[in-house]
Amino acid sequence: MALLQTIDLKRYFGETRAVDNVNLSIEEREFVSLVGPNGAGKTSLINVISALLQAESGKIIFKGEDITRLSVTERVKAGIARSFQLVNVFDDLTTFDNVALAIFSREGKTAHLGTLAHLDHAVADEADRILNQFGLAAKRGDNARDLAQGERKLLDVALAYALKPKLLFLDEPTSGVSTRDKAQIMDTIASVVRGEGITAVIVEHDMDVVFKYSDRIVVMAQGAILAQGTPDEIRKNEQVAMVLLGSSGPDAFTRKD
Amino acid sequence: MPAARTGPSLLMVLVVALPVIAALAVLPRLVDLYQTELLIYGLTFAIAALGFNLLLGYTGLLSFGHSAYFGMGAYTVAFIVRDLHVQSMELCILGGLLSTLVISALFGYVCVRHTRIFFGILTLALSQVLWSLAFKFFWVTGGTDGIRVPRTGVTLLAGLIDFKGSGSYQKFVYAYYYYVLGLFVLATVIMWVIVHSPFGKALQAIRDNEIRAAFVGIRVRRYRWLAFVISGCFTGLAGVLWVPLNGLTTPEILYWPFSGEIVFMTVLGGFRTFAGPIVGAIAFNYLKVYAVASSQYWQMVLGCVLVVLVMLLPTGIVGTLARLAAKLRRG
Numbered sequence: 001m002a003l004l005q006t007i008d009l010k011r012y013f014g015e016t017r018a019v020d021n022v023n024l025s026i027e028e029r030e031f032v033s034l035v036g037p038n039g040a041g042k043t044s045l046i047n048v049i050s051a052l053l054q055a056e057s058g059k060i061i062f063k064g065e066d067i068t069r070l071s072v073t074e075r076v077k078a079g080i081a082r083s084f085q086l087v088n089v090f091d092d093l094t095t096f097d098n099v100a101l102a103i104f105s106r107e108g109k110t111a112h113l114g115t116l117a118h119l120d121h122a123v124a125d126e127a128d129r130i131l132n133q134f135g136l137a138a139k140r141g142d143n144a145r146d147l148a149q150g151e152r153k154l155l156d157v158a159l160a161y162a163l164k165p166k167l168l169f170l171d172e173p174t175s176g177v178s179t180r181d182k183a184q185i186m187d188t189i190a191s192v193v194r195g196e197g198i199t200a201v202i203v204e205h206d207m208d209v210v211f212k213y214s215d216r217i218v219v220m221a222q223g224a225i226l227a228q229g230t231p232d233e234i235r236k237n238e239q240v241a242m243v244l245l246g247s248s249g250p251d252a253f254t255r256k257d
Numbered sequence: 258m259p260a261a262r263t264g265p266s267l268l269m270v271l272v273v274a275l276p277v278i279a280a281l282a283v284l285p286r287l288v289d290l291y292q293t294e295l296l297i298y299g300l301t302f303a304i305a306a307l308g309f310n311l312l313l314g315y316t317g318l319l320s321f322g323h324s325a326y327f328g329m330g331a332y333t334v335a336f337i338v339r340d341l342h343v344q345s346m347e348l349c350i351l352g353g354l355l356s357t358l359v360i361s362a363l364f365g366y367v368c369v370r371h372t373r374i375f376f377g378i379l380t381l382a383l384s385q386v387l388w389s390l391a392f393k394f395f396w397v398t399g400g401t402d403g404i405r406v407p408r409t410g411v412t413l414l415a416g417l418i419d420f421k422g423s424g425s426y427q428k429f430v431y432a433y434y435y436y437v438l439g440l441f442v443l444a445t446v447i448m449w450v451i452v453h454s455p456f457g458k459a460l461q462a463i464r465d466n467e468i469r470a471a472f473v474g475i476r477v478r479r480y481r482w483l484a485f486v487i488s489g490c491f492t493g494l495a496g497v498l499w500v501p502l503n504g505l506t507t508p509e510i511l512y513w514p515f516s517g518e519i520v521f522m523t524v525l526g527g528f529r530t531f532a533g534p535i536v537g538a539i540a541f542n543y544l545k546v547y548a549v550a551s552s553q554y555w556q557m558v559l560g561c562v563l564v565v566l567v568m569l570l571p572t573g574i575v576g577t578l579a580r581l582a583a584k585l586r587r588g
Contacts, residue, residue, distance in 0.1 A: 050472070052468075052472075072471040072472060073471055073474050073475065073476050076471075076472060076473065076474040077474055081472070082472060084469075088466060088468065088469045088472075089466070089469065090461070090462045090465040090466055090469065090470075091465050091466070092461065092464070092465050093458070093461055093462060093465060097458055097461075100458070101455075101458050101459065101462050101473060102473045102474075104455040104458065104459070105459070105473045105474040105475055106474065109455045110455045110456060110458070110459040110474075110475055110480075111455075111456060112454055112455045112456055113450070113451045113454045113455075113456035113457065113487075114450060114454065115450075115454055115455070116264065116450065116453050116454060117264065117453055117454055117455045117457070117458050118264020118265070118453070119264070120455070159469070159473060160472075162473075163473060163474065
């Protein structure tokens with residue numbers, strides 16, 4: 001049984017079909033890339049699955065349960081976490097507190113108001129471990145707003161990761177960062193996700209990144225799924241090359257023009 | 258070597274707090290009766306502002322209706338003393354906390370469905386409902402005359418200390434000072450633990466970014482509601498303690514300008530610091546008393562202070578001092 005399945009999922013904005021009858025299936029431990037031109041509906045699809053947007057019709061089945069009507073926090077508790085295209089962290093909290101908060105929340109400890117947060121050593125140790133994994137240990141005492149863009153991107157992902165989700169959506173984790181940072185961010189994410197056996201769905205524009213890390217690639221256009229398959233299958237798909245690059249041919253994805 | 262924790266060092270907190278408490282404890286020996294009385298007012302307002310700032314500084318919600326909870330506490334004491342003939346201050350505190358708990362839970366339930374200006378307007382509107390009740394139902398509340406709560410009518414520490422007979426005024430001021438100081442320290446410790454607890458961190462996360470807070474699994478509305486209730490109870494406790502000192506409760510403390518004064522105190526001290534509201538409340542109390550004594554245009558004096566404050570010291574007294582201290586440390 002698939003970990004996540006969407007059935008005829010729809011979300012329109014007026015006339016625009018942001019998510020149009022999407023039937024997507026994600027298997028456990030898969031690393032799936034969601035690609036497509038701007039406005040293809042990638043982020044909208046993630047927004048609907050993570051409950052930032054409500055579905056107009058259709059169903060979302062997660063671990064065999066219908067979660068279509070669940071709230072954001074209920075879906076988080078069920079095991080779905082996400083990061084955001086525009087960095088979305090707690091700017092006035094320290095890097096450490098950002099991650100620690102996610103752990104407190106996961107463990108149902110955020111309702112505790114009679115204990116001091118920084119004296120919970122189990123949480124602190126785990127937060128430090130995660131900051132280490134993401135290369136943010138040196139910045140643990142800095143407020144999130146003072147981090148560099150690449151570090152903020154990583155913190156955004158670390159926040160979602162700290163929830164120990166079954167399914168992790170990453171919306172353009174490398175947008176707006178330098179090429180050097182991009183490779184480092186992707187390597188970090190891939191090692192963490194593969195190491196923990198987390199199922200990940202990543203929205204990404206850089207096809208080199210997509211081909212390098214994905215088990216499966218899902219191509220979207222105009223709100224619908226255009227094609228899906230392994231990196232090799234997608235590389236050879238002329239229709240996909242036309243939509244993504246505006247040209248086709250056997251080496252469309254490797255040609256640098 | 259374990260990495261350094263990012264939380265506050267308990268030792269540092271004690272180094273700052275203990276001398277302040279010690280100074281407050283010996284102050285009545287050094288100043289006269291009137292100054293002691295002013296300090297009691299300052300300490301009660303400090304409890305109110307401390308509660309208010311859980312919403313403003315830590316949850317990011319600006320309430321313009323905290324007079325409601327202060328007034329609710331005050332009127333509850335007045336009813337208890339007048340109608341139930343209860344004298345024990347401890348029972349009054351219990352009753353006052355219970356009534357503010359109920360009213361802030363009710364009002365908060367409505368208000369936390371909104372944020373920003375809508376939240377502010379709702380808190381203001383609801384507080385004015387209470388004001389108009391106190392104003393119009395004069396056969397219950399005494400209308401504009403209010404309800405008298407004579408200090409001879411209350412006892413402290415389960416009846417151990419009463420204030421009847423000659424010299425009782427002096428005795429009241431000194432005993433009540435330490436009573437309020439004790440509760441102020443207790444309230445401050447409780448609030449300090451709350452804002453440094455996982456719950457307090459969750460509130461700050463909601464303040465910073467409510468959408469992301471939901472996406473790490475925090476039930477934003479419920480937590481705002483809880484913060485609202487705690488905030489209301491602290492301000493309610495302040496109202497309870499204020500009544501015997503003032504000797505009288507009138508609809509004025511339910512009226513919106515008093516909500517504005519609580520906002521003023523907090524901004525004066527600095528709402529982004531824990532101690533800001535405390536310093537602000539005590540400073541504001543002196544400021545107002547001396548402005549009223551020195552000029553019939555005292556509102557204008559306070560208005561000017563507010564303008565200067567917002568323009569020159571947006572982080573308030575404590576925020577500015579903290580920045581200066583940090584600058585000095587860096588050299």
